Amino acid sequence: MTPSLLTGFGISLGLIVAIGAQNAWVLNKSMRREYPWVVAAICASIDATLITLGVYSIESLQQRLPTLVPVMTWLGIALLCWLGGQAFRRAWQGSSGLLTSQQRGAHSGWQIAGQAAAISLLNPHVYLDTVVLIGSVGVQQANTTAFVIGASSASLLWFFSLAGFGRFLGPKLQSPRAWRIFDTLIGIIMLLVAFSLAPTATG
Structure with a gap:
């Protein structure tokens, strides 16, 4: 269980922790104290749902299309190498660095919740990352349930960390040096997972 859980946690965290519109927006809401826990819960829930659908839908398709998973695995390896690069x-x-605004807005909880759902679901990369890439990796694991738990936990940890420590992280993450460290770690994680997938794709 532990290897699958750690693989899921590592690849999910590596994909989530990157400079992007969603992270900038979540951190912005945290810094402005605009319902940060609602935002974190919605973003993490959407990720968990898409990850679960990706892992188990690809497993189902594999029974009908046996060549699907090997092809998707090679595409996943290529994508991981590209992301690492x-x-x-x-x-x-x-x-x-990460650009944020500390201006206080005036939005209701429902408005913020709707914005959180929109910025998550209207981003095409979220489907590529969760359903296709994470799903293709997950179906190769010995324990898919542990993998889903690990991947979902990484999303949960990241978004709630942004919500809880936004005021502290905001100034730090605006530094290019901090993101150079983050990006180096992301690149290492991506390449390690890509190399780990190669034997399953050829086997």
Whole structure:
């Protein structure tokens, strides 16, 4: 159970922890104290739902299309290598940090909840990451349930960390140096997972 859980946790965290619109927005709401726990719960719940659908729907499709998973695995390896390369490139350049705004807004809890759902579901990369990439990795695991728990836990940990420590993290994450460190770690995680998938794709 532990290897599958750790693999799920590692790949999910590596995909989530990156400079992007969703993370910038979540951190922004945390810094402005605009229902940060509601935002974190919605983002993490959507991730968990899509991860679960991805892992178990791909497993079902595999029974009908036996070649699907090997093809998707190779695509996943290629994507992981590309993501790792991009992360290392950002770390090398180190030219941008996380931009946030500390201006206080005036929105209701329902409005913030709707915005959180929209910024999660209207991002095409979320489906590629959760359903396709994480799903393809998950179906290769000895314990898919542990993998789903690990991947979902990473999302939960990340978003609630942003919600809880936004005021502390905000100024830190605006530093290009901090994101160079983050991106280096992301690149390492992506490549390690890609290499771990190669034997299953050829086997």
